[in-house]
Amino acid sequence: MREESDQFGAVEISKDALYGIQTVRTMQNLSFSGRTLSQYSTYIESLALVKKAAALANQEAGIIDNIIGNAIMIACDSLIKGDYHEHFPIDILHGGGGIGTNMNMNEVIANLANELFGTPRGSYSPIHPADQVNASQSTSDVCHTAIRLAIMKRSEPLFAALDQLIEAIKSKAVEFQDVTTIARTCLQDGMRVQLGDTFSGYSQVINRRLLSLEEATSKLHFINLGGTVIGSGVGAPQAYRDTVVSKLCEVSGIDLAHRENLYDAAQNIDDLARVSSELRILASCLIKLAKDLRLLSSGPEAGFAEIQLPAVQAGSSFFPGKVNPVIPETLIQCCFQVIGCDSVVQSTLEHGELGLNVFEGAAGVNILDAMGMLEKALVTFTEKCIREIEANRERCEELSNSFIPLVVELKEKVGYTAAARLAKDKGNEEIKNLIQNGGFEYDTSNE
Missing domain, CATH: 1.20.200.10 (Fumarase/aspartase (Central domain))
Incomplete structure (x- = not known):
């Protein structure tokens, strides 16, 4: 086991876990559905694509250096190809606006990236889940x-x-x-x-x-990445905001663009x-x-x-x-x-x-x-x-020659009123004979 701490105290986590204390807090406080993020591979892969695009944009904007950015992207690539998905144990329907989802992803990426530097899981050095992996982003x-x-x-x-x-x-x-x-x-x-x-x-x-x-x-295809929490973009430098969507298009292969109004997108x-x-x-x-x-x-x-x-x-x-x-x-x-x-x-x-x-x-x-x-x-x-x-x-043929279809056919020959009188007075076989033989002798002069 290893120990991690935050302002609410310390928790013990398996030394093999790629997730950290924020994930554990979500599991302890916000679980109810019995379904975990690990069961939603497409969502995990999509989150990793967003984090990879953010790392590229942060590199270009000078927010993180290339060594840190490359390590984050290598970690993201592992998740994108389907590795380590068992390290996403949070309840998929937790409250808090998705904070547990974002922090679970940040912690897993940070721990994977830090292993490239030879540091143990939970050390968060030189890459921190919030300071580097989540740079210029918000959960929203x-x-x-x-x-x-x-x-x-x-x-x-x-x-x-x-x-x-x-x-x-x-x-x-x-x-x-x-x-x-x-x-x-x-x-x-x-x-x-x-x-x-x-x-x-x-x-x-x-x-x-x-x-x-x-x-x-x-x-x-219209998204709000770069708008941070409420659409204002506060916390994301303009240089990052100008490029992050194009970076996501690049890594995802999907044509994306900003929503016309990012405040609207948040609301x-x-x-x-x-x-x-x-x-x-x-x-x-x-x-x-x-x-x-x-x-x-x-x-x-x-x-x-x-x-x-x-x-x-x-x-x-x-x-x-x-x-x-x-x-x-x-x-x-x-x-x-x-x-x-x-x-x-x-x-x-x-x-x-x-x-x-x-x-x-x-x-x-x-x-x-x-x-x-x-x-x-x-x-x-x-x-x-x-x-x-x-x-x-055979059954379809039998049904097609039943009473009402024959009366409908008769109506096309003699009109609705006469067909209704004939339907009342005569049986199925008689109507069939009338249709087949023609020559209707029914008096409609009083109709």
């Missing part, structure tokens, strides 16, 4: 920027999963275009429809939601709220799709039974041979969670106060959670459900 602009980088990175596999889903549904739309079945409104029988046309509607709505989500996510997180809203709307549309598949596949004897979903596992511990729509139901439950995440995000937007929204971290983490859950659920949904759906062609 570091975490604000890093969480947006993390969301942009996390969105990429989600976008890919949505693209694959859209293409899979389009393929089914083509496959089912020659299958005539029945449409329903108000859960009652309606007119004939091609099963492929129904699936084309599914692909279109998901594609539209993807485009809206992509557009909302693109707004996260308002509506850009995050909009991304979350798009995720919620997407989730609602996916629920509708998954529910439709459950209905269309219901049965196999006492339901709609128009399509058959792939069987992936036993559906019941009670009914032998029963196969349930477990993949669509899994997606539905995932979407319930996404909607819950959005509720949190919208609350964080509403509860921002005065010069800084200190709940921004919770918003970002819930967006990361929502994206991660959706991506995993959609990959399974596409591969184990959509791609293997089959049409029950």
Whole structure:
């Protein structure tokens, strides 16, 4: 063990830990969720990218010398490639405006960098977590920027999963275009429809939601790094502020720019709220799709039974041979969670106060959670459900020739009023014969 001290006293820390006393304080005082920063590798890597960019800008501005700056950047590179992530034990949802996140990162980088000089962990010499690693920065602009980088990175596999889903549904739309079945409104029988046309509607709505989500996510490219706490930039020399965003573009490979007003950026997180809203709307549309598949596949004897979903596992511990729509139901439950995440995000937007929204971290983490859950659920949904759906062609044909679709066809020949009278007076087979044979003798002169 080693001992570290601050103005609140001393604590003992494992001599092997790369984190220090500020991290321990956060663990002791601000933990509740059971989830740690170490579980969010994309966020850790994004924080390290911000710290690397800051070191480059501080070097160029003469705030730190090249030897110190290079050591910090070497430490950052280790984190960026995925090393040492187990040394981030803080609760991901701690309070304090993200102070624990920033200090955990500062301490790990300082200890890694100091090892290059042969000094032990916890010595913080010649590189101190606050004085060198955090130079010209605050928790506010570091975490604000890093969480947006993390969301942009996390969105990429989600976008890919949505693209694959859209293409899979389009393929089914083509496959089912020659299958005539029945449409329903108000859960009652309606007119004939091609099963492929129904699936084309599914692909279109998901594609539209993807485009809206992509557009909302693109707004996260505007950040406040260099604005320090409230957007004023106090504590960051102008030479640093002039270059730090371009340095971050350089190290991240992402095109970034300052928000138009950095005070606004510190106060308002509506850009995050909009991304979350798009995720919620997407989730609602996916629920509708998954529910439709459950209905269309219901049965196999006492339901709609128009399509058959792939069987992936036993559906019941009670009914032998029963196969349930477990993949669509899994997606539905995932979407319930996404909607819950959005509720949190919208609350964080509403509860921002005065010069800084200190709940921004919770918003970002819930967006990361929502994206991660959706991506995993959609990959399974596409591969184990959509791609293997089959049409029950005989059943669809039977339904397409049921009473209401025939009456709708008759209405096109004789008009609504006459068709309504015929529907009342004649049965299914009689109406079918009328349609097939033509020559209607029904008297409509008194209508």
